Structures are given as C-alpha cells and as structure tokens.
Amino acid sequence: MTKTVEEQLFRPPYLQPRPGGDRPLTVLFSLLSRADNTPLTERRRADGHVLDHAGNVIADPAADAADNAFEGNPNLNFEHWGEYWRKVHGVRFVHAEAPDDRSLDRLLRYDQLHRFAPGPSHTDAPPYRAPVDAQGKLWPTVIGRIEAYRRPRWDGIAYLNFASPEDVAVVLGTARVREKILPEDQAIFRDIAPVLSRQYVIAPSAMGNEAITLVKLHVRDQSISRQDFQRWWLHDHAPLAAAQSGRWARRYVQLHNIGPTEPGQPLYHPQASAIDGVTLMNFASVGDLEDFLRSSEQTTIAKDEARMMDLAAGEWWTTIGIVLVNRIALESATRLSTD
Template identity: 40%
Template sequence: MPTDFDRTDNQHRPPLGATRASSPRPLIVTPTFVSRVDDTARGERPQDAGASKSRHGHEVHFPNWRPHALALEGDPNLAYEHWDEYWRKVHGPKFAWDEPGSSSAAVLRYDQVHRVASGPSSSFPPPYRAMVGGDGRLPSDPEKHVPAYRRPRWDGFAYIAYADEADIERTLGQEKFDKRIVADEQVAFRMVTREITREYILVPSARHRDPVSLVMIHMRAPGMSREVFQHRLLREHAPLVLGQPGTRELVRRYAQLHNIGSTQKDPEGSRIDAVSVLSFASLNDVEDYLVGADYPAIAASLAALEGEGSEWWTAINYSVINRLAPEVATELP
C-alpha cells in the first residue's frame, strides 16, 4: 500500500516536490535563531513575551518554578528530546502545509538546523583528549572531575530563504502564519530572532542534503562598522577559506548570511552581523576540518574581525522545504 503524503512536508521538497532552477542572485534569508522551552531561569536565558506557553495558553513566566506547567513537556528529564522531536516532526510540517487560504510557495528553502552538544563548539573545540592526573593515568575519581557544560546561546535556527524581501511579509502576513504558526512557536521556543539577511552561496551544495553544518555567529569587533565587517568577511575572509585544501576536501556547502535588517523589534538578532554556515558529510569531517593544518589561518582571520558574543557550534540539518535545484554559487557584487 503506498504511503499517504497528505499534509506532509515531503510534498515541498524532492523527490515529491517540484523544483525550479536556481538564480545566481543573492537570496533573502531569515535565519531565525531559537532557544528551546525548558525550565531554565529567565535570568539565565531570556524569554520572549508570550512564549513558553502553558497547557492553558498562558505564558509560564517562571518556568524554573513551574516546569510541570509547560505545554510542550512538563518532565524536565524529557524536555530536550520532546522539543527536538516537536520542532522537526510537528512544527515543520505545520509551517510547510498550505492550509485553506494560505500558501508557503514564496518560501524557496526551509531548513531546520538543530544544534547537537556532541559536535564541536567554540566552548569545547576538538581535539578531545583523555583526562589524566598528575601521575599520567586516568582519574580514579571521575565524579570529581566532570567538566562544566557551557551552553551556547541558541539551540538551532530556521534557515528560511525567499527570492525577495517583499516575499517575507507576503508569506508571514497570512493569517495562518501570523496567528497559528506564531502561536506554535510560543509553545516550542522561549525566544526567536527576527533578522533579515542577504545570502551569499560560496560553495553550492550538490543535492542540498548535507547532514551536518558548522554554524558560526559573527559579531563584529569594537570600532568596526557593520558595513566594513561584512565587506571584509566576504572579500577577505571567504577567499582565505575557499583557498584551503581542507575546505576543498571536506566542505560540501559554504554560505554567508549578512544582516540587513529585521522583520520586527529584535534586540538579540540585531546584534548578529553575519552568519557563516559550512556543511559537511559527517560530524567527524567537522572535527577533522577544525584540527586540520590549514584551519589556524582561518581562525586567525576570524579573530581579527570578531568581537564579544560570537560563537560557533555544530548542528544536524533537516530540509523541510526546497524548491530550488540545482544550487548555484552567488554572483558577488
């Protein structure tokens, strides 16, 4: 018996969904960074007004005091797994589905990029070494030597691409998105950003099915304007990245997203000057790239450009919508 694909996001990407030729023009991307609903205190992780909904539809103002009230998951032991599942398997299809009177046709690509703690990050980069004591042996009391976990600011991002900036309002202004998708976000996320970026694809993906991404959130160094930072990131740093043997061997896709504004007041997203997304075939390829002989030059180039608040981490990619194939490199201005 054939599978019933009614209301599934399979209809919005290959092999079921139709595609059209890509353009070398830069696309407009809303890289919506998200933090998940959980029982973290508000002082440790900000929370959007109206987010972290209870089962009665009200904001849970102090989720650390009342985690059981959260609509998504009341058991803190299951909160991460339930959130990860909900975002991909429930929220994604809701976003893609064209309910009566609505259309997501202007969304050319929608990828969910889920951060994974086991992947490399700026707070715990590779190589990973065996822990030893002064005697050169593994500790016999490991319970006393557990490294602290330093959580990145974001748990992932929705990588949503449009042909033009006007298509954002044309899509998100529909009742489905304005009333029901936003309501769903308030169940799953405690904070979302709303920045608008211009996408520069420097290494196009062969199939746009690359499973792993290295996500770099860039905040410019003090004294540097956003315009200068973005110019140097694209015109100086990108050629350096592209010229490295490790990039040619391991990187399946490389794109830069340059912040050009916001869809609404966005105190967190407005601080992000650009985002780099490098995609790989496996988590081990990310590790090998970061410990390769040519990566120190890349890191030094970034260090000269970035300021406080920059971070990077590894994520798993899920393609929810993809109407473009094959992908092509962007013609640079």
C-alpha cells in the same frame, strides 16, 4: 504522537526543483530556544512565550516545571522539543489549509538546524582530551572530575530562503500563520531571534542535503562599521576561507545581517541585531568537521577572522540539518558585486 495532517514533501525527489540563480537570496535565519524551565536569569524569554496549561504566560518558568504546557518533565524537554519541532511543527508550518493558498510557493527553502550537543562547539572543540593525572593515567573514577556543561545560547535555527524581502511578508503574513503558527510558537519556543540576511553562496552544494552544518555567529570589531566589515568578509575573507576549507566542507555560505538595529522596528531582536553575519559550512559527517577543525587550514581561517571580529562576542556550534522545503537544485554560487 498523533498527527492530524499528512506531511507534504516540498523537496527532491518529491517535486521538480528549479535551478538556482546567481543573485543573493533573502534569508530569515531565526535562532530558537526551547520552552523550558531554565531560570530567567540564565536565558532570555520573549514576551508572551512559555505558557501554562491554560494558555497563560508562566511568570517564573523555573518555579514549577510541571506548569509548562509543552513538556512538564525537564528530563524529556530537549528530546521532546526536537521531535515536536520536526515531526509536528514542521508539518504544520508547510500545511496549506486552503487549496488556493499559493503563499508557500514563495518559500524557496526551509531547513531546520537542530543543535547537536555531541558535536564540536566554541565551548569544547577538538582535539578532545581524556582526563588524566600528572602521569598520564586515567582517574579511577570520573566523580568529582566531570566538567560543567556550558550550553550555547540557542537550541536550533529555522533557516528560510526567499527571492526577496517582500516574499518574507507574503509567507509569514497570512492569516494561517498569524492564527495557527504564531500561537504554537509561543508554546514551544522560549525565544525567537530573527536575523534578516542577504545570502551569498560562496561554494554551492552539489547535493543540497548535507547532514552536518557548522554555524558561526559573527560580531565585528566595534572599531569598524558593519558595512566595512561585511565588505571585507565577502571580498577578502571569503576567498581565503573557501580555499582553506574546500578539502572538507561541501558548502560554504555567508549570511549578511540586513535586519533592523533599533527597538520597535519589525523583526528587531536585541541579540539578533548584534550579529553582523553568519557562516554556514556543510559537511558530510561529524568526523569531517572535526578533522577540519584540527587542521592547519582552520588555524589560517581563525587568524584571519581575528583581524576583524570580536571572537569573544561570537559563538559557533554543530547542527544536524533537516531539509523540509527545497525548490532550488542545483544551487549556484552567488555573483559578487564590486562595491
């Protein structure tokens, strides 16, 4: 794969970060799906996305996979997309063309969270089960006994941290992003659902580079308001979840959706607007995550979540985290307001 620019390393140990503060950061948490040939009846497609080799929008992505300008071989699409997103798009995104362009200084942290299919998810959580007959014996063949794969809605997340909402506009509003990055987005992403959030670090990371992140998308019980849900989640649920997960989780963060709720507003997305909050829990290994999900402590957390959440409307899955930018070290817990 040919690269035209050298990667700039905006993270320790290649730069000297500054200590994190105790004020909530603003996060743009963009849920991403790859540009593939999935039928439109199965996955949403954003306006202007999934292009052919002439740069035109493909009317029906499922009609002929070879028309896809990003990757015409469906067997390679998922692998190629993950590699390209990290090794090419990530490098392009943090490449400042002009020496006096300081807009990226306002990007405090940028993680790519790649959904890890072998990891636990809401569709298949531990304890896993061997397919056996009524006597507990393995079947002599798996043919005809392979369960259908239930794919989550999203393939990855761009996790961008800023000091304020104004900094989001500064970083993403440059001519470089408008003219070079957004057209690339249309070719490699099928859909982008930005969740503009206020970030609360409940249990900060001591290292800042844990490999495994559990992502949980929360939808509140519709009998309560978003404001009341977020207040309960932060002040009542967070202490319980932090105490119960502390044996395994290396970091625990809540993202409170503060984004638009009506069509036509900047950053509005119909699916993102329905998400009231996102939990991020970081782990040192998949084994630690699986042990946590099998524990009585996780059962306690889940029971508490069920009190205020529509569990059927939410989802969760495992990601591999790759840190491209991190100007914050060490991270600090967020000071909680009393409202």
